[in-house]
Amino acid sequence: MNNRAAESWDREVDVIVMGAGAAGMTAAIVSKNEGLVPLVLEKTDQVGGTTAWSVGMMWFVDSTPMQAAGFKDSPDKARQYFAATVGDTVDRSLQEAYISQGRVALDYMLRHSELEVAAVEYPDYSPELAGGMFGRAHAPIEFDARKLGPNFRNLRAPLPAFAPFGGMMLDLVDLLHFLSFTRSARSFVHVSKRLARYAVDRVNHHRGTRLVGGNALAGRLYKTMLDQKIDVWLQASATRLIMDDGKVIGAEVTRDGRKIRVRARRGIVIATGGYPGNQAMRREHSRQPTVELGLGLPSNVGEGLRLGESVGGRMDHNARDTGYYVPMSLFPDKAGNMQPWGHFMLDRPKPGFIAVGKDGNRFTNEAASYHAFTLGMFDAGAIPAYLIADAATVKKYGIGVILPGSLSLRRHEKAGYLFSGRTLGELASRIGVDPKGLARSVERNNRFAKTGVDEDFGKGSSAYNRYKGDPTHGPNPCLGPIEKGSFYAVKLMPGDFGTSRGLVTGPHGEVLDDHGRPIRGLYACGNDMNSPVGGHYIGAGITLGPALTFGYLAAMALARNDATEKPVNPELASPAEPNVKLA
Missing domain, CATH: 3.50.50.60 (FAD/NAD(P)-binding domain)
Incomplete structure (x- = not known):
């Protein structure tokens, strides 16, 4: 030098x-601990x-x-x-x-x-x-953010979907209690404690200090x-x-x-953090059609990768799949901006849901992992796809951003997020799918729901599927009938949460x-x-x-x-x- x-x-x-x-902070912590x-x-x-x-x-x-x-x-x-x-x-x-x-x-x-x-x-x-x-x-x-002192403001907040009420974080256990707090004394106590803690937090902090996930x-x-x-x-x-x-x-x-x-x-x-916020790199490296929806940080635009290449590094081209995929729906927030919602596990795997393409046909196992399900969308050309259920299923499990037991389906319809029809034919007309194909898919699903065996895609046939289903439902925790209107649909597009x-x-x-x-x-x-x-x-x-x-x-x-x-x-x-x- x-x-x-x-x-x-x-x-x-x-x-x-x-x-x-996580990667960068780990590298820094280990470096410091090793004397650097x-x-x-x-x-x-x-x-x-x-x-x-x-x-x-x-x-x-x-x-x-x-x-x-x-x-x-x-x-x-x-x-x-x-x-x-x-x-x-x-x-x-x-x-x-x-x-x-x-x-x-x-x-x-x-x-x-x-x-x-x-x-x-x-x-x-x-x-x-x-x-x-x-x-x-x-x-x-879980972590108490009060330990961060004034630096708590320097920690990125979670996605709003993970922190309702303006910043109260919920894990899966919390969510289940919230969904049953009117029917269970134990859940009522659990929810009351969470709300009380959050109320105190908001007096002294910009969001809830109980951090999860x-x-x-x-x-x-x-x-x-x-x-x-x-x-x-x-x-x-x-x-x-x-x-x-x-x-x-x-x-x-x-x-x-x-x-x-x-x-x-x-x-x-x-x-x-890769390049989730760089559409040019997405077009260069990702599957076609390019995945445009994502839950990755928009500011991650690949500058680290470009710097690595500038001194002789090279990008890996061995893998066919270059993102971690999840099906997404878009919903309007309070400001009218469209926000992505990842359909990870709360609806697709449950009994009473099927996903179809424009031809009205199912194309993959709805209870598969979010990555595998999205690959199914690509392989079948089912872009967009539609998640279908009847009124009883939506009431019991919710659909997308709509929580179970929701009394406000109409506002989601007005917002263009949820589609409905009194009959399957009417729903097919509103979402632009083939009505005969949809009727045939529903008929086969209902037959499989009775036998407990999905002869087309094996929904509910693996331990992973069953884990995501409803253990109280039989004979297959992932298969349920779609029988009585109104019938509902949410539009799904391929997305990812990282490259x-x-x-x-x-x-x-x-x-x-x-x-x-x-x-x-x-x-x-x-x-x-x-x-x-x-x-x-x-x-x-x-x-x-x-x-x-x-x-x-x-x-x-x-x-x-x-x-x-x-x-x-x-x-x-x-x-x-x-x-x-x-x-």
């Missing part, structure tokens, strides 16, 4: 981490990334929490499951790193951070395949960064990577309207060049690295599990570097300003 370059640094650290989602000085660059004015909008599940193999909960797993069992679901679409070393090191990364974070998780009795998405099982999904334990995960990681005094620059982003003798040694950063040159003595970790095509990396997250050689000093993790499951969605938490795993592995690799470089200017090596910029 020449003297001119050495004299031009405005700040020096060991590691620059680009992005403050990290600097986190977050382009927005809040930490948490898309993690804060998610349900927070993480997928790990044979972890300590799994063992404590009594789940019997092993790396060999997981390898069988990978072989059955992922196959050879992903380099074996990447698969092996995730299978064997994921539990190591989780243990490390449980020891050295505020992270707390529970292994839950939730199925892999293909539990009937070799190696599939229940228990690999890990949920973050992805917000709890992000909050716990952020609390650790605050405790460790990790420097975070909000509204700061890297615009250029600086190289010397083939090694990434720093970055040019835009912050507060000025450019700053930051030296990274060990290297840089790219964790900017899975990223920079090609090695098993420690090291970014590789066209010849498969590591670019010294450059790592990627989260949705900026090539998916260790090749874009397949094999279980709940298959984005955040790798995010923590490879954030940890990248940081440990940087910590192990036998780097003997000293600060060029010792005065720049320690921060002279607060840990974060307060909102």
Whole structure:
């Protein structure tokens, strides 16, 4: 490194981490715990990334929490499951790193951070395949945001759908209690406690302080960064990577309207969350027709990927599927803006629902995972598709944004979200599907509901299907009749909640060049690295599990570097300003 370059640094650290989602915060926490000085660059004015909008599940193999909960797993069992679901679409070393090191990364974070998780009795998405099982999904334990103090405002709020009443977070248990609080004394007490806590919160805070799901995960990681005094620059982003003798040694950063040159003595970790907000990259990399709806952060536009490519990195093109898909409907919010709603599990798998295309025919298993269901839409050309149910089913289970027992269906019809017809023919006319096809699909569904066997697509035939169905309904918890009008429909379009095509990396997250050689000093993790499951969605938490795993592995690799470089200017090596910029 020449003297001119050495004299031009405005700040020096060991590691620059680009992005403050789960992957980036993990890399920063591990770096600091291993004795390095990290600097986190977050382009927005809040930490948490898309993690804060998610349900927070993480997928790990044979972890300590799994063992404590009594789940019997092993790396060999997981390898069988990978072989059955992922196959050879992903380099074996990447698969092996995730299978064997994921539990190591989780243990490390449980020891050295505020992270707390529970292994839950939730199925892999293909539990009937070799190696599939229940228990690999890990949920973050709820978190009290009051522990963040004034920095709570710097944590990204959840999606409004996960926090009704202006910011009261609900998990699945809460939701079930809310749906039955007028019929159950136990539920009434549970709901009353939640509402009382929220009422107190709103006196002193901008939203509820009881965090669950992805917000709890992000909050716990952020609390650790605050405790460790990790420097975070909000509204700061890297615009250029600086190289010397083939090694990434720093970055040019835009912050507060000025450019700053930051030296990274060990290297840089790219964790900017992929490209869900970049329609041009979606058209370049995604399935056709391009998926335009998403629950990913709009500010994640792929700048980390482009920076990686600018110094010799390359995008992975092995996987056919480049996003984590979910069917979505669009509903108008109070301001009249159309918002996406992900149909994850609350309606499709339940008895009494079918999905049809324009020809009125069913095209896939409605109780399949959201990713598999959306692939079914693509494969059948069922874009848009329509979710169909009768009045009794909608009243019992709700549909889309409409909760069970809702008394205000008419306003959803007026808003153009819900379609209805007194007869199936009338409904078919209003949604533009073939009435004969719809009548035939309903007739077959009703016959299957009686026998309990879906002869067309096997709805309710797997443990995953049945888990998502209604256990009180028989003979099949996922099959129910569509019999009496009025009949209802909601329009479905393909969407995603993140992209899975990223920079090609090695098993420690090291970014590789066209010849498969590591670019010294450059790592990627989260949705900026090539998916260790090749874009397949094999279980709940298959984005955040790798995010923590490879954030940890990248940081440990940087910590192990036998780097003997000293600060060029010792005065720049320690921060002279607060840990974060307060909102």
